[in-house]
Amino acid sequence: MPCNSSDQQNPPTPAIAPKAITGSGLCIGCGSCVAKSARPGVRMQLDRYGQMKPTGPGTWLQSRDEEFARICPFSPGARDEDELAAEHFSRAKNRHPLLGRFEAAFVGHVEEGEYRSNGSSGGMVTWVAAELLRVGLVDCVAHVKQSDDPQSEGRLFHYSLSRNLQELQAGAKSRYYPVELSGVLQSIREAPGRYAVVGIPCFIKAVRLACADDPILKERIAFTLGLFCGHMKSARMAESFAWQMGQDIRQVKRLDYRKKTPERPANWYRAQLTLENGETRAQDWWHLVDGDWGAGFFQNPACNFCDDVVAETADIAFGDAWKEPYSSDGRGTNVVIVRSKGLLDAIHAGIDEKRIALSNVDSEFVVATQAAGFRQRREGLSFRLTWPRMGMRPRKRVHTGSHSLSRQRMAVYIMRYWISFWSHRVFSIAELLHCPGVYMLWARAALACYQGVAYSRGPIGRIAQSLGLSGSEGRS
Template sequence: MTALPLRARRPASLTEVVRSGLCSGCGLCASLAGPGKITMGLNMKGNSRPLVVGELDERTHRTILDVCPGATLTGPGRPAGAKTHPVWGPIREIHRVWSAESEVRHHAAAGGTLSGLGRYLIDSGEVDAILHVRASAKTPWLTEATVSRNADDVYGGAQSRYGPSAPLVHVKQLLDGGERFAVVAKPCDISAVRALARVDPRVDRQVRFLLTNFCGGVFNAQVARAMIRFHGVEESEVDTFRFRGDGWPGPHRVQAKDGRTFDLSYESAYKDRPWGYDMQFRCKICPDGVGESADISVPDAWILKDGRPVYDEAPGVNVAVVRTERGRDLLARAVEAGYLELSSISMTELEQMHGNHPARKVGAPATFTALRVLGQPAPRVTGYRPLASVLRAGWRVSWGQFAGTVRRVLKRDNREPVI
């Protein structure tokens, strides 16, 4: 009888990361490879993916696999000085928080906290730049990485971008230029930067802060196209495409160049989802949608009614989940300087606001076990406390995650074209 392959088989190449559905589309590989070696673009499924177009030397390829969140994923474990929760990870402080600038608070997708932190860091001179994403100027329904060097540019990148993006394509350029910068990106992107710090000492010196949100998964560009078609607008006619913002949660908006404007509420756009919701496979097996590796994680502080979130329009509010001492000091300075305001929140409220995260988070060990049993490549995962997760999950959640992963692999949901 053949033994089950229970040991993890890390992808042997960047191409295998992509073909196996493990790529998150962060763009760090393209940044490290340099011009003419790897390009980022949308593949046939509408996901942000790398394409190797030049020859990679063995050392660069090995480094890429050591930092790629589709091949290597290292969590924070149980850092000293923080209370570590099996779902929410290390927590030093937790607050309700919002931008003290009313215009920023309204324009952002929630309370404008990430924008407020970015604006404070630039204005105070603590960093030279903020690496983040914004709506593409050329194709508004797509998202592009950007480097902001003043507070107004940070403001221009506010609002949620739920579609594919490659926020880390400029990391090496900023490091090579000796610049001090902060990164605002998805949790998996943040873990990639933490991994890069283990092989490049410049990261700890120059990347001053890592800031993130809570992530429920990245859907592909076909969903944005379907949103546009839903309103009877042609892609070439789109002038503005907003997932959320200008209010909290703010309307999803498609505005045509001739002035026609179509809005949908948050619930209509993201709960009812008349166009479906095609999330990339890597998100379905993610062990960290809550940004454990960041200095501060900043989700929405949804309004609660009878213990459940409601999505009525209101002045925007975030939660600040402070992970590190560096994050705690940053938040205190931003509040003292008048960029942010705080109020109290309980762990129970956080759990009620974001009840979609626990099952996938604590079920992650079962998910990766399923990949191993099926002989599929899987990221080498450490630092996410699997025993605590299994005990928290229980057998029903674990079995559900295991069986769900098996079904997806058998249906080839994880298989992706390289281009």
């Protein structure tokens, strides 16, 4: 469904300064505020912790602005996901408290071409984007690609625009790296046409809010393709992976976070570095000190206050089918939520033509594939909202303290928070001292404590059990 599906008026919004959002740990680094600003010197850049943040003159950063409050996805003054979904998908057939409004849900993969083998999962994201280009529904797709020259650009990945299948396929696969939208949003304003934007939930929400505030974007952004999200990682995770493979990140030309091997289960992640000299290095995530995703190493602090796992404001959303027998299939399998009737027609046509192999699934199947993410974003968020905090308090759909938690679950959420907080700071100290071992030692200890509490592993798990902080749940 295009961004221009409604002319609903925005409610009055309190003025908020960019500094209030960044200072409260609520900035996800999407870049929508920078794209909107006409001030010289306002830009997005990586901060000392490898997270995207807006920078600019103090007069801009500290200026309270209603427009900024309307378009920032974590602003307490912005419309939430329920409000945006009600505007864009008011006639959707299904409505679910965790999945939002949608027409249908599927599980499966792409049959034609090399979409599946070239993607991290079942190849559906690139296939849908390519189909939009093929049938002329869009002229261009905004998505994340590898940087051509990472060292001169200062980052491994960036948002780019693709106008054909060859360019589009260069953006296949998952990128657990900070990126921002300001450049492509500015390009969309400058060049007429119809565009699709691919992004994680908060980025798609930022696009929706920007469309509501900007008639040019509203006219030109025709489709949004969402990606299920656990949380945003900082650039430091890429640097840590390089350290652990005996390399300096400055020698890395490409990073594949999920090197696919059909003979191995899809959830056995393997990272691979390609160096400037063409050599490669690879390591399984579970052999890396920060390779347990659920522990929260290098998480953006704003992710602690997100309640959208499945891109509820996107026309179509894609995730991994983390449920047997699909999670053991090394070829990769997608779960797909379709909210736009137009895209549902395209999906049905692809199924009828046997170009894609998808089966209908119900809400509970989709929820089960993302169970850990929903616990963190709903149950965990409810608990985190009870904590005292300095700065701006987010306005969320989850009620404060609405879940009754065991001591173990509270301990898990507390440990995740502190691991995400301290991983950036300990890494910075190790970098300053030119001593990766400082970070490695801390990360191993932090991971052992987390896994002892979360999974009852090792001697720490036995101690946690004796204190009533661990059990046999085995959940993340």
